[in-house]
Amino acid sequence: MIEIKNIKKRFGANEVLKGISAKFEAGKTNLIIGTSGSGKTVTIKCMVGLYEVDSGEILYDGRNFSTMTLAERKVIRKEIGMLFQGGALFDSLNIEQNVMFPLNMFSTMTKKEKTDRVNFCLDRVNLSGKNKLSPSEISGGMKKRVGIARAIVMNPKYLFCDEPNSGLDPQTSLVVDQLIKEITQEFQITTIINTHDMNSVLEIGDHVVFLWKGLKDWEGSGREVLTATNPELNEFIFASKFLKEIKNRTF
Amino acid sequence: MFTTPLYHFGKYCLMLKSTFSLPENRGMYWRETLRQMVSMGIGSLGIVIVISFFLGAVTTVQTAYQLVSPIVPLYVVAEIVRDSSILELSVTVICLVLAGKIGSNLASELGTMRISEQIDALEIMGVNSKAYLILPKILGALIAIPALVVTSCFITILGGYTITFFGGVLTPEQFIYGLHDKFVPFNVTFSLIKAFTFGFVISSISCYCGYYTDGGAFEIGNSSTNAVVWSCIFILAFDFLLAKIILSV
DSSP states (O other), X not given: OEEEEEXXXXXXXXXXXXXXXXXXXXTSEEEEEEOTTSSHHHHHHHHHTSSOOSEEEEEETTEXXXXXXXXXXXHHHTTEEEEXXXXXXXXXXXXXXXXXXXXXXXXXXXXXXXXXXXXXXXXXTTOTXXXXXXGGGSOHHHHHHHHHHHHHTTOOSEEEEESTTTTOOHHHHHHHHHHHHHHXXXXXXEEEEEXXXXXXXXXXXXXXXXXXXXXXXXXXXXXXXXXXXXXXXXXXXXXXXXXXXXXXXXX | OOHHHHHHHHHHHHHHHHHTSOOSOHHHHHHHHHHHHHHHXXXXXXXXXXXXXXXXXXXXXXXXXXXXXXXXXXXXXXHHHHXXXXXXXXXXXXXXXXXXXXXXXXXXXXXXXXXXXXXXXXXXXXXXXXXXXXXXXXXXXXXXXXXXXXXXXXXXXXXXXXXXXXXXXXXXXXXXHHHHTTOOTHHHHHHHHXXXXXXXXXXXXXXXXXXXXXXXXHHHHHHHHHHHHHHHHHHHHHHXXXXXXXXXX
């Protein structure tokens, strides 16, 4: 489980996070949603240590990440997998080498064990046999799936996904979403997904946190967002006139 | 006025401190260093050969043109070509060219990795991204650039020698005699000291400019330009400093 307690982050005069607290449980897909500029990406980057919080606590199963030294953080970081918006695959390496990279860097496995593990992960994301392709030869959806394979190759306890559906068509988005959900449940990972995508919220949102202007404005399940009375959340979810009409008719 | 240079100098020193720390996996770093050496060394060999050959040929012709005197023997032209190529042309001029080629390459590579979040991905995996990305580039440059400079010295002199067959400037025998006459071996040592220094300057400054790129494609272009400009300025500054410190003694 990951818990954040009253985290604040400021960039110059702009206070992006104004004190956010939330709990993200293992085995559940936890979604952070909100409008652009609401602080979603900054929240995730603070949680993984790419940004330092100004105040507040980030607890990984009770271990306070925000007060740890760099050496102590390295231990936690080996338990973290992250899927980036663009995949963040290393251009100079092929798919197999990309997925194998964390194993080469940190594990003591034999070459065969590493290859078996990579093949298992690639198979898990439906990319068997694509080992030797380079990142420039594959589609956006495949890059995301390779990113997921690389993120899970070290058996992480915590998985962070930054806008996993951006730039993908609705069908491919669903495939990626389902994959993340299956992996989360199968390996009991604490998964936190930062997204704008309403399909994701409804399909895989076990726990949803809505951010509004740097504050947590609403919290609930993916299905509850449809019946929530929070005005900012409703404005975000039912942004189009068409959806507003449907909401008025249905609920 | 003075805070910005101090800020960058401090940040550059901190980058170097992180860069020269113990690697997580020596095998991975060694492979990356070899890759960088091949990329910088073999990748720049062609341009170094072409430029060096013409530098030698042009220096020979122009030196002979300026030394029109009955009391100066023609083989002195070869002495001047030899010393100027070892002391300056094959080191400083070639390193200025390499600052353009290697420097912009390093800065744009790291800049692209930064904006495409590849550096963030390394950090989250628990890899020291500065050490993994920058150390092999600096080590690669420290080996490849002196090797290119030595190659350039030979090719520059070869260019001068070749022109004696076609230009009618001086005879090949006079050129060979001049090459051996009053040769100071320390000049080669001095040239190598400069090559190592310039190799470090080019790689570390370019990596600094690339690693801290912030923004998009426009900023990558700026980082590449800054890498070349600052590398050239520091090459010339260290060229003067080393000559003053070592040759003035």
